[in-house]
Amino acid sequence: MTLRIGVIGTGAIGRDHARRINKVLQGGRIVALSDVNIASCEAVKNDIAPDAQIFTTGEELIASPDVDAVLVTSWGATHEQYVLAAIAAGKPCFCEKPLATTAEGARRIVDAEVAFGRRLVQVGFMRRYDAGYLALKKIVDSQIGAPLMVHAAHRNPAVPEQYVTPMAIHDTLIHEIDVLRWLLDDDYVSAQVVFPRVSSHSHAKLRDPQIVLLETKKGVRIDVEVFVNCRYGYDIQCQVVGEEGLANLPEPLSVVMRKDASLQNAILTDWKDRFIASYDVELQDFILAAAKGTASGPSSWDGYVAAITSDACVAAQETGAIVPIALPPRPILY
Template sequence: MSGTLGIAVIGTGKMGADHARRIDRMVAGARVAAVADVDGERAKEVAAGLDGCGAYTDPEAALAAPGVDAVLIASPGPAHEEVLLHCLERELPVLCEKPMTPDPAGALRVVEAEARLGRRLVQVGFMRRYDAEYERLKALLDGAELGRPLFLHCRHRNAASPSFFTSEMLIADSVVHEVDAARWLLGQEVTAVSVLTPTASGGAPEGLRDPQFVLLETSGGTVVDVEVFVNCGFGYQVQCEAVCEAGSARIGDGQAMVVQSGGRWGGEIVQDFTVRFADAYDRQLRRWTEAVREGRATGPSAWDGYAAAAVAEAGVTALRSGVRERVSLAERPGLYGGHG
C-alpha cells in the first residue's frame, strides 16, 4: 500500500498505551488512527497525545473509524476472540497480544475463520522471536553446527507477581512464552506437559504455587524444562540454554556493563519485561508494519496462538492433577505450513 498505515489500537492499558507510543515515535510509515477502551477517559487520554487519533469505547467503532488499515489488539485476553473475528470479517491485518485467546477452543475458531478466508491476516505478539539473542540462537540451531538439540533449559523469573496472579497463570501467562519460543527454536510441536511444584517460596502470596517446574516433551524428541518463579524478589530474568549433540549455547545472562568498586563487582538486573524486551517490541512492530504495507504475512500465526493455548491448557491440567498430560491438536490447515 502507499501512504501512511493507519492502525487502530484496541485496549489502552499498560501494553496498549505503550504500543501506541511506539507506533507514534518509533515506527516509520504508520500512525495511530483510533484507540478503543471500555474506560473512555483512558482512551481519550491516550488519543489526546496522538495527532488525528479518534477515541472510542466500542472496538467495532474503532475498526470502522476513518483511515484504519490495520489493528493492534492489547485488550484483556477474554476480549480478543470477538475483535479478531471482526477483523477477519473486515479483512483487516491484525497484531494481537498474547494470549490470542485464553482457551484453545476460541483460538481454533479464529484459525478456522482465517482458513476459510484463505489468507493470513493474524499475527500473535510473541515478541521473543524478535529479540536479538533469540534470533541468534535460532540461526545457530537452524544451521545445525552443534548437532541435534537434546535439551532446552529455560528460566523465567519475575521480581514480583501482580496481585491478581493465580497458580494457573504462571503457565498460561508466563510459561506460554517458553512454549512458543521452544516450538519456534526447535521447529517441533509440544506433545506432553508435566508440572512439579516445590514447597512454595516464602516470598509468594499465600496460596500461590510459586515456583513451578514445567517439563515439555516435543515431537522431535527434545526435552524442554522451564523453571518459572514469579516472586524471585531480585529482578526479571529470561534465560535459555540449548544443549545439543556437539555443544551448547546459552542466552539471557544479561551481562552488559560490570562495575568493580570497593572490593566488589557487579551489574544491574532489569526489573521489568518492558525493559528486557524493549528492542524486541520495537522490531516486532516495525516488521509487522512493513509486512502489512507490502501485503505479506509474517511472524507468529494464528496457528501458533492456537498451539500455545492448547499446550497451556494441558499444562494447567497437569498442574492441578499432578499427572503428565498429552497435548491434543486439531488438524493443521494447509494455510499454516511448517512449524512455528
C-alpha cells in the first residue's frame, strides 16, 4: 500500500522533500499540497506531483480523507498549529525543525502526543541519519571509553544580512544541540556563550563567531564554535575525547589532488550537499513508520529538549552568565 502524503509548505525544503518522495524513495506518494503562495504549490504540482490536490489551508489538507500522513515544511512559526492538527487527526507527521518556536509550544505538542497515546511525530534532525555521525556514534559507544570532552564546529561561508545573533542558536547550533545529545546519550545541565573578536565580515546585529559551552549530566564538557561568515566553505567538525582514545567525525568524501605545486581537496559550500544522503534516509524512515500508523527517529520530546536548550543558550548570549538547563521528567511514551 502506498502512503498518501500531504506537504504543507512548498518552499525550497518542501519542494526538495516532495521530489525525493516521488522520485527517489519507495512507499510514498505526494497527493496534496498547501502553501500561502499558491503559485509555489502549482510549480511543485507541475514539476513533481501532477496528481496532487492543492488545498487553501494546511488544516484542510490535514483533514482530507485522501491524506494518510503529513510533512510540515512551512515557516517555523506555523509548525505548532499544523503538528497539533495532525495529532488531533491521528495522522503521522514529519516536521522540519523547529518543532515549535517556543519551548512552551513544543511542550504542548508533547502533551498532545502523550494524550493520544502513540508516537505520531518525527522531527527533521537529519544528522542522526548521516553516515559519518552514525559511524562516529558506533566508535563512541564501544571503543574510546567514557566521553570526557567534545570539540565541535559549525561553519558557514556566509549568511544573509537579516541573520542576527540569536539565529546562531535557533537556526545553526540547533543541529549540534540535538546530535550531540544523541551521540553522547546524555542531557544538558548548563550553557554559556562567549564571544571572541568579531569578524569584519559580520554586521552590527550579528556577533560572529561565538563559542557555546555546554555541560551534560554525566559531566561531559562541550565547546561548539559557531562561525557563520568563515568564507572558505560549509564545514562541520566534531571530535569526541574519551578515557581511552578520541574519535573524529569523518570528512565528506573528496578527491585529493596535486596541482600547481599544492596538495588540495574540495570543501563543500552548501549544507544541502553535505547532508543530501541523510535527508533521503530520514524520510524513508518516516514513510516506513507512518505506513504503520506511527513515527520513529527524533521525537517531539527531542524537539522539546532542543527548544529548552536553545532558550538557555540565547539567555547565555544575552547575559554572559552560565545558564542552568532544567528538564521535566521524560514521559514514558518516549
